Amino acid sequence: MLVRYFELREFLSADDKDIADVLPTPAVHCKLRVLKEQLSDVESVSKKLQSDDLNLLDARANLLDGLLEIQPSFASYLEPNAGIVHSPDFESGVVKRLSRGERAVLQPLKKPSKPSAPAPEPTKMGFADRILKRRRTQSTSCEYGLLDVIPPTSNIVERLFSSASMMLRYERSRLSPFTLEMILFLRVNDAFWDVASYNQAR
Known part of the structure; x- marks a missing residue:
C-alpha cells in the first residue's frame, strides 16, 4: 500500500480540492517515507526466511538478530526465547558460539575448510542480503557436518501462509x-x- 502511494504521489496535486482533504500532510509524508524504508527491511528478511538455502544459523544469528538491532520493538516476537520459538534450547544450542572444550569435542564433525571463490556482487542488495554478507565477512566460522542441513522451522510455514493469503x-x-x-x-x-x-x- 505504501509503495503504491509513493508511486502515485508525484502525480497527485495538493491543489486538487477533491483529494486535498485525504492527502497526508508533509510531516505525515516524511513519516510514511521512513515507515516504508523500515517495512522494506522487514519484508526483505521475511522473504529471505522463506528461501530453501537458508539454515538455522543464518536465520537466527544473522537475519533475526540483525532485524532486532534496528527494530528493538520486535523483541517480544523475535527473541530466541519468544513464545513462537518451538524449541529455544535446541535453537540456541545449534547457533551458539562454541567454547574451547566444545570445539575439541566436536572436532570429528568439523568439515575440512575449502577455499571459496568470491561470489559475484549483486547490483542491488536487500536488507537481508546485506546482513548475511556482513556477518559472513566479519567472522570465519568453522563448519560442522549436519548443522547446515537443519532448516529454520518457519520457512515452510512462512511459505504456506504467504500462499494461503494469495489463494x-x-x-x-x-x-x-x-x-x-x-x-x-x-x-x-x-x-x-x-x-x-x-x-x-x-
Missing part, C-alpha cells in the same frame, strides 16, 4: 475449508506430483 481472495471466499486445505496441500507439495500422477488418480 484466499474475495472471489474465493466461499471455498470450503476442505477444498482450500487440499489446494494448499497440492501447491506446497508440487514437487511430489505432476500431470501423469493427476491422470492416474482420475
Whole structure:
C-alpha cells in the first residue's frame, strides 16, 4: 500500500480540492517515507526466511538478530526465547558460539575448510542480503557436518501462509475449508506430483 502511494504521489496535486482533504500532510509524508524504508527491511528478511538455502544459523544469528538491532520493538516476537520459538534450547544450542572444550569435542564433525571463490556482487542488495554478507565477512566460522542441513522451522510455514493469503481472495471466499486445505496441500507439495500422477488418480 505504501509503495503504491509513493508511486502515485508525484502525480497527485495538493491543489486538487477533491483529494486535498485525504492527502497526508508533509510531516505525515516524511513519516510514511521512513515507515516504508523500515517495512522494506522487514519484508526483505521475511522473504529471505522463506528461501530453501537458508539454515538455522543464518536465520537466527544473522537475519533475526540483525532485524532486532534496528527494530528493538520486535523483541517480544523475535527473541530466541519468544513464545513462537518451538524449541529455544535446541535453537540456541545449534547457533551458539562454541567454547574451547566444545570445539575439541566436536572436532570429528568439523568439515575440512575449502577455499571459496568470491561470489559475484549483486547490483542491488536487500536488507537481508546485506546482513548475511556482513556477518559472513566479519567472522570465519568453522563448519560442522549436519548443522547446515537443519532448516529454520518457519520457512515452510512462512511459505504456506504467504500462499494461503494469495489463494484466499474475495472471489474465493466461499471455498470450503476442505477444498482450500487440499489446494494448499497440492501447491506446497508440487514437487511430489505432476500431470501423469493427476491422470492416474482420475
